[in-house]
Amino acid sequence: MLIHLRTELGLTQQEVAKRASTSYSQISRIESGRHDVNTETLDRVFRSLGVTPLFGYEVPAKRGEPARRELIAI
Secondary structure, three states: OHHHHHHHOOOOHHHHHHHOOOOHHHHHHHHHOOOOOOHHHHHHHHHHOOOOOEEEEEEOOOOOOOOEEEEEEO
């Protein structure tokens, strides 16, 4: 999601890192998805790009009913 937003905004990883007051390598690790990242870091990065990160869950569908999703801003 970060890659998509970053490219949509026409920004490099270095520019995102500067906006979020973090390192280029941290942005690279987040985008790779191969390293753990805490919610505080994600919050700072996404808010520095002008968007609100969301956290949620999905309740599986029941007979005749669709799955239900709940989201909150973090």
